[in-house]
Each structure stands twice: as structure tokens, then as C-alpha cells.
């Protein structure tokens with residue numbers, strides 16, 4: 001192996017904050033060991049630059065790339081793929097280092113310090129890149145083209161219909177008696193209790209009453225929804241006929257607008273103990289408020305909230321609603337609104353903006369958020385996928401995988417993540433259905449690469465890895481030593497971290513690579 | 527297996543402070559499994575000690591090794607040169623390993639890096655519990671397979687003391703009453719009659735009370751002839 005690194009610095013990103021001296025970075029890189037070529041490009045992420053980089057890589061005979069772009073998380077993987085293909089390079093011989101997020105921005109008031117840190121990080125990344133080893137993936141055929149959708153709510157049905165329309169054999173698992181007729185979709189009243197296998201070849205154990213069955217599938221969509229059950233609501237006594245916002249949404253879209261005074265509040269539990277403030281369906285609340293004010297100007301609308309997060313285009317909706325006379329009341333979570341239904345419905349709330357206590361008599365109350373579905377815990381356990389702190393199913397990166405989970409082949413949509421408006425749930429359902437179908441249609445699945453591997457001569461068969469791995473990838477093989485099922489391993493590194501005999505190494509994150517990187521960084525040179 | 531726990535860093539530093547060259551030796555068996563003295567713990571300790579010694583202005587050298595089993599002479603001899611080169615050996619195995627090294631190299635100072643705690647089992651990742659005291663005369667066939675000697679704080683032989691409450695032990699409410707567990711187990715096995723069978727006082731001479739125990743298996747020992755043969759072949 002040549003171990004010659006090509007360092008590509010994106011001027012657009014690295015220079016963006018106007019803190020770093022990009023030309024000096026280039027000199028530092030050029031003088032570093034292992035570096036076969038160091039170049040600056042404008043917009044590393046555009047097609048033209050990629051061909052330039054590839055040409056440079058070929059002429060300088062480098063075998064690996066270190067990209068110095070914007071944030072690591074934002075670099076599109078397709079960019080890498082294009083590069084890898086053209087440069088005929090192993091995809092694991094590539095690294096990125098984020099000098100903007102880690103040096104320029106945090107030290108923007110002290111450019112000298114930012115520059116020093118950036119240079120040290122750059123050298124450390126070069127050292128690490130030089131130590132990378134080419135890794136390979138294996139492919140395996142999928143046994144079925146089944147797509148399983150958990151939950152028959154708005155998002156679930158949309159996901160199932162989409163997958164079925166794309167020719168997948170689709171099964172909905174629904175815990176309630178709900179019956180639906182969706183062409184091409186099978187439905188069973190049951191719950192998932194555990195999963196075996198791995199992406200592309202999952203086998204789910206489902207339980208229907210006494211009966212247990214195994215369901216083979218290529219992909220899974222979690223559409224468990226939120227907790228729409230109206231029980232237990234803290235103020236249901238105070239405002240007995242309060243309803244979830246989606247009810248209002250439906251009425252409004254059917255042309256029925258309420259009369260009198262309408263209150264929309266962010267969460268059913270104003271103290272925020274049960275639902276986080278960010279779980280508010282802001283956009284939907286704004287849309288409803290606007291519709292009501294337009295259709296029946298006599299109806300008063302109040303929006304009670306802890307924090308308004310009208311982002312993107314929703315900001316326009318906020319403006320429009322304010323223009324239409326919707327009253328916004330921001331309250332303090334520690335001093336939640338008080339409800340009283342003795343003499344008609346009345347709410348007393350301290351408006352933080354005006355610092356004045358309002359007492360509003362109202363006719364209808366809608367809450368714009370729901371608790372996470374309590375079933376999420378069991379579902380997450382069964383599918384071995386992580387949850388978010390607010391009790392929803394955790395999704396992947398917002399830019400790259402808003403409907404993916406951290407496990408390949410398992411997707412999530414709608415209020416299973418956190419409360420969504422009906423429209424959004426439908427949209428996400430479609431996206432998740434599409435991705436699941438696409439995943440299943442591929443017919444084969446890749447695994448391996450940055451996974452863990454046991455050095456059998458060091459393993460003392462202590463079972464620590466077997467007990468620790470969240471994906472049940474390690475097992476004790478015939479030789480009485482631990483082995484790791486490549487297809488199951490997600491490369492999380494927990495086993496490598498805890499193995500008391502240091503018998504496990506996570507490829508791409510080996511001790512040597514990490515320690516060298518740290519050492520070079522701390523010393524500031526090789 | 528044997529369960530041990532690493533001593534606090536300060537205590538270890540104090541034991542090795544007067545010495546310059548410190549050889550740290552771990553064990554891949556019991557203490558690796560209970561995450562106290564395997565390769566990883568040895569590496570971690572060596573790094574920590576280097577930092578501590580540097581911070582406290584001492585000039586010391588630390589080196590770490592791990593043996594398959596530190597309680598067996600043959601394995602220990604594999605690192606003989608490292609032991610002989612050291613001013614002090616810091617053993618990261620249970621005390622059996624530390625004493626094996628000490629007995630082999632009596633002129634060497636050997637200090638324990640771990641506190642040897644018990645014979646126990648891993649209950650779940652990160653939790654170990656004591657199950658046997660090594661009394662030398664096992665009786666668990668009469669107690670539903672649960673050892674009252676180790677699991678009862680008072681090693682009661684015939685049912686619980688008066689302090690058993692709601693399944694917990696009066697000595698520490700966090701631990702379960704062994705006799706409650708025995709009762710439940712015997713009930714499950716439909717052998718409650720064993721609760722009424724009186725166990726006579728135990729013969730404790732097989733335990734540590736009878737002095738240090740040495741077990742000899744004459745049939746397993748090498749004959750003088752075999753020993754001579756082995757020596758000749760060396």
C-alpha cells in the first residue's frame with residue numbers, strides 16, 4: 001500500500017468564517033509526511049471540482065483522500081461515491097475533517113488560536129488517514145421482498161400503500177381491531193415482540209393473542225403514531241371537551257369552523273412533564289388559526305405556547321396569523337395556565353410578553369401536541385433501535401435520513417418520532433414506504449466494512465461482548481472464542497471499548513488510528 | 527470464578543511510590559472477566575500511573591503485561607525477565623497470582639493492585655455476586671441449590687433468623703434473604719419437607735477454620751520415576 005494522502009481543502013467552506021488562513025493550511029498539509037498532493041478547490045462539492053480532484057489523484061498517484069470541507073455531517077455521501085468510483089479508490093480510504101465547526105467557529109474571536117487548532121487538527125487527520133486500511137463489504141441475497149409496517153394510522157397506511165404500489169408484498173401489523181381495505185396490503189392484529197436477523201433479512205416474531213408467528217421481511221417501517229388516547233390529560237377535568245388539534249384540522253378542512261373563542265395550547269400538559277415543548281405541531285396550529293380567522297372572522301383564536309418554533313416558511317404563516325388578529329400568548333412553563341370550568345370555561349394565564357395576567361373565557365380548547373406512544377419502548381426494544389429522549393423513535397440525520405432509523409432497513413415516519421400534523425405524517429409515510437420498497441427491491445444487502453473483529457488468540461471467551469452488544473452480533477464460535485456476525489454488526493464499537501482482553505478491534509477506528517490521531521493533535525506535529 | 531475489584535489509584539500509587547521500575551502484571555482469566563485485571567485494565571492502570579507519577583514529580587517507569595493465568599508458575603515464568611528487571615511487581619490478578627509470583631521470586635516485592643473479593647458469578651453485565659465461601663463440605667443439595675453459608679449473612683443452617691423481612695436480609699435490606707430464597711425454591715420444587723429436616727451442626731474443619739487447606743491427589747502426582755524422566759528430557 002502506498003499510503004499517499006491527497007489533501008483537498010475546500011476554500012468555500014474552510015474560508016467561510018473568514019477566520020482561517022486557507023493558504024497556510026495548504027502549506028502545512030504540503031509539508032506533512034505521507035502527503036502526496038495538497039490542493040485547494042472552490043466548492044469541493046460540485047461536479048467539476050470532483051473531476052479536478054480525481055485527475056489530481058491519478059497524476060500524483062495517491063491512494064487515499066482527506067477532504068477538508070464544511071461539517072462532516074453535511075457532506076453528501078453521494079459526493080464521496082462519485083469520487084470513489086472515478087478514482088477507483090477503496091471507499092474506506094477516505095476521511096474528512098471539519099476545521100470550520102471545530103476550530104474556526106468556536107474560536108472566531110481569536111483567529112490565531114483558531115488557526116493553530118485547525119493546523120493541529122489537519123495534521124492529526126493526515127496521520128489518521130495515512131493509517132487507514134482498505135475495507136471490504138460483503139453482499140447477501142434477501143430471502144423475501146416483504147415490507148412490514150407497524151401501525152395502521154395515517155402514516156402507516158400511506159407507507160404501506162406506497163410500498164404495495166411499488167410491488168412489494170406489504171403487511172401491516174396493528175395492535176387494535178382496526179380493519180382497513182388497502183389493495184395489496186395484508187393486515188394482522190398483532191404486536192412485534194422481537195427481531196432476529198439483520199437488514200434485508202429480518203425475521204420478526206409477532207404475537208397475536210396466544211399465537212406467535214415469525215414474519216420474514218426485508219424492511220420495516222415504524223409508524224406507531226403518538227399517544228392519541230385522551231385519558232390521563234391533566235386538564236381534562238378543567239376543560240372537559242378539550243380535543244387534539246388534528247380534530248380541529250379535520251373539521252376545518254371539512255369547512256366546519258368553531259364559533260366563539262378558540263384556544264390552541266401547545267401541550268396537553270402545560271407543565272411540560274409529559275411532552276416536550278418542541279413536540280408542538282406549530283405549523284398545523286398556525287394553519288388552523290389562519291383558516292378559522294379567514295372563514296369566520298367573528299371567532300377569536302388564542303395560541304398559548306411556551307416557545308414558538310415557526311421555522312422556514314411557517315414564519316410567513318406566523319406573520320399572516322398575527323395579521324389576521326390571532327392572539328399569541330407565551331407563558332412560562334413553571335407557571336402553566338390554570339383552567340376553571342365552574343362558570344363556563346375559563347383560563348388564566350400570565351402573558352410573558354406583556355407581563356400581564358389574562359383571563360380568557362373560551363368555548364373550545366385544542367391541544368397541539370401529544371405524548372409519545374408508550375408502545376414505542378416495546379417496539380424499540382423488539383427492533384433494537386434507539387429512542388429519542390422525548391420518548392419517540394430516534395431518526396437518522398435530519399438532512400440525510402429524516403425517515404431512517406439508526407438500523408439499516410428500518411424506517412420511521414409520522415408521530416412515532418414526535419407529534420406531526422396529519423399532512424406531514426402522510427408525506428413522511430410516503431417517503432418511508434418508498435425507501436423501504438427501494439431497500440427491499442434491491443434484492444441484496446451489503447454489510448461489513450467498518451465492523452468489529454475479534455483476534456481469537458487474545459479472546460478469553462468471557463462473554464462480555466456477547467452481553468454488551470446491542471445488536472447481538474457477537475457469539476462464541478466453535479473454537480470457543482468470540483466471533484462477530486458481520487451482517488449484524490453496526491460498527492458501534494461498544495464491544496471493542498469494553499473487551500477486557502482487548503481482543504476486539506473496530507475496523508476504521510483501531511487503537512493505532514485513534515491514538516496516533518490524538519497524539520499528533522496534542523503535540524501539534526508528527 | 528474469583529471476583530476482584532481494583533484498589534483505588536491513590537492506594538496503588540502509595541504502594542509503588544518508593545520504587546522506580548514498576549512491572550504491572552494482569553491475568554486473562556477470572557479477573558479479566560470481572561473487568562478488574564485484564565489487558566484493558568492493565569493498560570489503563572499503566573497510563574493512569576504514568577500520569578500520576580509525572581504529576582507528583584516522581585521518576586518512575588511502568589510496564590504492563592498480561593498472563594493467561596497468574597496463579598500458575600509456568601505462565602508466570604513467561605515474563606520472568608520482566609519480573610527480575612522490576613523493583614516492584616504490581617499484580618493485577620487476584621491475590622493467588624500475586625502470591626504465586628511472590629513464592630517464585632521471594633526476593634521481589636509484590637504488591638496487590640486488586641482487592642480479591644469473593645467466589646461469585648456475573649449476574650448481568652457489570653454485576654457480580656457471591657455464591658460460595660468454599661467451606662469444603664457442600665450442602666446445597668439440601669437447600670434447593672442455594673448456599674446458605676455464603677448467601678446468608680449469618681450462615682444459618684436451619685431456616686432464617688428473626689431478621690428476615692419481606693424476602694430481605696436485616697443486615698442489609700438491599701440483599702435478599704438466602705433462606706427466603708431457599709424456601710421459595712423448595713416450594714417450587716415441591717420439596718418443602720426439607721425445611722423441616724434438621725441439619726446438624728456443620729463440620730467446619732474442612733473450611734478455613736481447620737487451617738490452611740492443601741489438597742493432594744496422590745493418583746495425579748507424578749511418580750519419582752516420571753519426575754526424573756522429565757528432568758532428563760529438559
Ligand code: SF4
Nearest residue numbers: 459460462463465499
Ligand atoms: S469481550 Fe473480548 S475476551 Fe470477552 S468474549 Fe468478547 S472478544 Fe472474547
Ligand code: SF4
Nearest residue numbers: 469489490492493495
Ligand atoms: S461494534 Fe461490537 S457491540 Fe457494536 S454492533 Fe458490532 S459487535 Fe455489536
Ligand code: SF4
Nearest residue numbers: 553555556597620623
Ligand atoms: S490468578 Fe488464577 S484465580 Fe486469580 S484471577 Fe487469575 S486465573 Fe483466576
Ligand code: SF4
Nearest residue numbers: 658659661664665673
Ligand atoms: S455449602 Fe460450602 S461449598 Fe457449598 S456453596 Fe456453600 S460455601 Fe460453597
